[in-house]
Amino acid sequence: LVDSIRSNSASADAITLDGSGNITIPGNATCSGTATGFGIGGKILQVVSSSGNSTITTSGGAITELTNVSITPASASNKVLLIASCSLYNAANGNAYAGAYLYRGTTSGLIYTAISGYGTNADIYYPFSLTIVDSPNTTSAQTYTFSFSRQSINTASISTNGNNYSLAALEIAS
Numbered sequence: 001l002v003d004s005i006r007s008n009s010a011s012a013d014a015i016t017l018d019g020s021g022n023i024t025i026p027g028n029a030t031c032s033g034t035a036t037g038f039g040i041g042g043k044i045l046q047v048v049s050s051s052g053n054s055t056i057t058t059s060g061g062a063i064t065e066l067t068n069v070s071i072t073p074a075s076a077s078n079k080v081l082l083i084a085s086c087s088l089y090n091a092a093n094g095n096a097y098a099g100a101y102l103y104r105g106t107t108s109g110l111i112y113t114a115i116s117g118y119g120t121n122a123d124i125y126y127p128f129s130l131t132i133v134d135s136p137n138t139t140s141a142q143t144y145t146f147s148f149s150r151q152s153i154n155t156a157s158i159s160t161n162g163n164n165y166s167l168a169a170l171e172i173a174s
Contacts, residue, residue: 042172044171046071046170047168047170049166051165051167052067052165053160053164053165055159055160056148056159058150058159059156059157060150062150063107063148066086066147066167067145067165068143068145068146071171072139072142073171074139074173075174076136076139077174078172078174079134079171080169080172081132081134082111082112082130082132082133082134082168082169082170083129083131083167084100085129085166086160086163087126087163088116088148088163089126090126090158095156097116097151099113099116099148099149100146101114101145102132102146102167105143112130112132130146146165148160
């Protein structure tokens with residue numbers, strides 16, 4: 001039974017315990033390894049993001065990348081919150097749908113899709129805001145890609161038209 005712990009080379013106690021079992025650790029203490037069971041679940045551990053506003057155009061149903069980010073989870077049980085947004089442009093008489101996509105890894109790793117309404121006789125912007133929680137179940141680096149396409153069968157094109165687009169990945173402790 002102890003009330004305090006001190007290193008042989010230290011001049012003060014590193015850990016103290018009171019009569020109720022409460023632990024006091026100095027404010028300058030450091031921890032190594034992965035802390036578990038200390039109420040860290042749900043906290044944001046890291047954020048990576050990418051954004052732009054260049055004009056990117058796609059036609060013919062091609063899926064075109066807007067931006068991507070890479071994140072390496074600290075624990076396989078942690079989640080990744082993905083937030084992406086863009087505004088896609090369809091010119092008057094373009095008669096096109098637009099699609100926005102989030103992928104993990106390659107295009108076969110599709111994790112989220114959103115499709116716009118149909119634009120016809122006027123210039124139209126399709127705003128997209130995508131939010132999803134992914135469970136990559138790994139501690140290996142994961143690349144997430146935000147892409148878009150023209151969905152209809154005609155020759156119209158869809159463009160970012162210089163509007164902002166962004167993608168953020170936030171690692172959430174489990």
